[in-house]
Amino acid sequence: MLTYADIQAAATRLRDQVLQTPCVESETLSQIVGAQVFLKFENLQFTASFKERGASNRLQLLSAEEKARGVIAMSAGNHAQGVAYHAQRMGLRAVIVMPRFTPGVKVERTRGFGAEVVLHGDTLEEARQHAFLLSKEQNLTFVHPFDDEAVAAGQGTLALEMLAVQPDLDTLVVAIGGGGLIAGVATAAKALKPGIRVVGVQTQRFPSMLNAVQGTDLPMGQSTIAEGIAVATAGTITREVVKRLVDELLLVDEGDIEQAVLMLLEIEKTLVEGAGAAGLAALIRHREKFAGQKVGLILSGGNIDPLLLAAIIERGMVRSGRLARVRVSARDVPGVLAQITATVAAAGANIEEVHHQRAFTLLAAQNVEIDFVLQTRNQQHVEQVLEALRAAGMQAARA
Structure with missing residues (x-):
């Protein structure tokens, strides 16, 4: 079971490995949504995503034998870059399996961190199965993007940082894909401040965690601009944490996320991807649930395709x-x-x-x-x- 002690230990390991990102109030966003909004800028990490935290923590926990053999991961984006970058820093062999549809810029950046990139399959599931096969064939340690306690513990360290600088937060709003981030954040936050409210956010097109936790059968879509949280099956480990510790799960639509990306770009002059803007999208869509509260939002990543960003900007200009x-x-x-x-x-x-x-x-x-x-x-x-x-x-x- 993921524990607060695991997250404290991870924080010690990560002290000189990742950036302790700012967590500051946005006065303008606070006025717009009617709540006091504090932003955690994880898009400022070297690979522009919080995924570095879990990847680095997991790699540091490898045995000497596992380090000698190397690691393998499956990802179409941020997890790939996090594993590749920290494996390179530690001198480890890293193999990353990515679906064939992965944008070329992400493939080349992952290769730029010294990883061996294997393009396989048309879906994340096909890539995952191939990664498991290569893991067995080449005796590599598989680093799961979310369903791993060490990975979730690493992600949870950002909650320690948030509450250290803003201890009176009432609510944390966290985007959910497979659940690694919210599992770590909820575990850390509830241990430090049992009364704090933790709210998870998914897109209406990928409500996998909501289905898993609430027993619903909402339909799954094919694509979303928040591809970082477009996970079809929630993690086994993470869903148990969500059941125990997360107070509410909310859904947002594509228009909410587009608006949030554009607001962060215009107001905060910061670039976030769709998944990174999901928390703000929830405040826009469900503002009555947060009125008057001190709310912490995690800008989880900033790796957005330039063509998608251009389309979001243009569509936002039309709406306004x-x-x-x-x-x-x-x-x-x-x-x-x-x-x-x-x-x-x-x-x-x-x-x-x-x-x-x-x-x-x-x-x-x-x-x-x-x-x-x-x-x-x-x-x-x-x-x-x-x-x-x-x-x-x-x-x-x-x-």
Whole structure:
């Protein structure tokens, strides 16, 4: 059984191995969600994830014989990099099995830490099975990403740090994939402060821990922007800890996570991946459950694909009205485009894209339909632009 003593011992081992990350209040986020919000910046670790803690603790507990043989792990991201980096620091052989769909940047970064990367299977489960096979064939020690007491103990050290600097926290909000992080955090936090509330967060597309603990049968999805917690089967060890120590499990949807990623980028100027923003997403979605409390959030990782980040930013701009698509119908005569663009400019908007539509329209043949993508200030500003176009004698609406 995972114990508080295990986590204390892990903290001693990790003292010079990982960064003791900041845990500070975000005044702006606190005002927005109606609770006092403290952020634990685990995205500042060298590999940009809390996974380093569990990986380093597990590797340090290997026997001399196990160290000589080397280790193997299965992961599509943060655990892979954590194991590879700390194995390299300790001079150990590390084999990492990753699914074939793993983004090239993660594969190359893992290789950059000196690991031998094996690409196998189209799913994490296929990669895991292959890792077990290689472990037996090559006599390597398997380092599980979450269902391992030493790994969970390492993850729990961040809760010791949080409560050391913010001892009066009322609630900790923790993202859940397989459960290693919340198992460690809940064990440490409840030992230090029995009355503290621990809340777990999963995506609606991957409610595996909620199903395991509550006996429900919510459907599992295929993908999520929070791929770091897209785990189809909760850990055996971790689910028992969650049953005993976690007070509530909440679900968030993709839009909540997108909004949280963007808020952290804009407000805190910090980059988090989808899984790292799940805690804030829960505060946004279920703010009535945290009103007036002192809440600790773990920004668990910052490894996000640049193309995904670009899409999240653009979609967020659309939702807030800073990017808008409008359709203008007018007489197809010389100078009409100049008149439209001048009207848009006078209303204070900037034109990003223009698309003329003559053939694929139901308008009269002498009319033209023009789609614009505009940079605007907010939703109210979009309406002001539309009113200006209508006042100039054109038909204008959101596209």
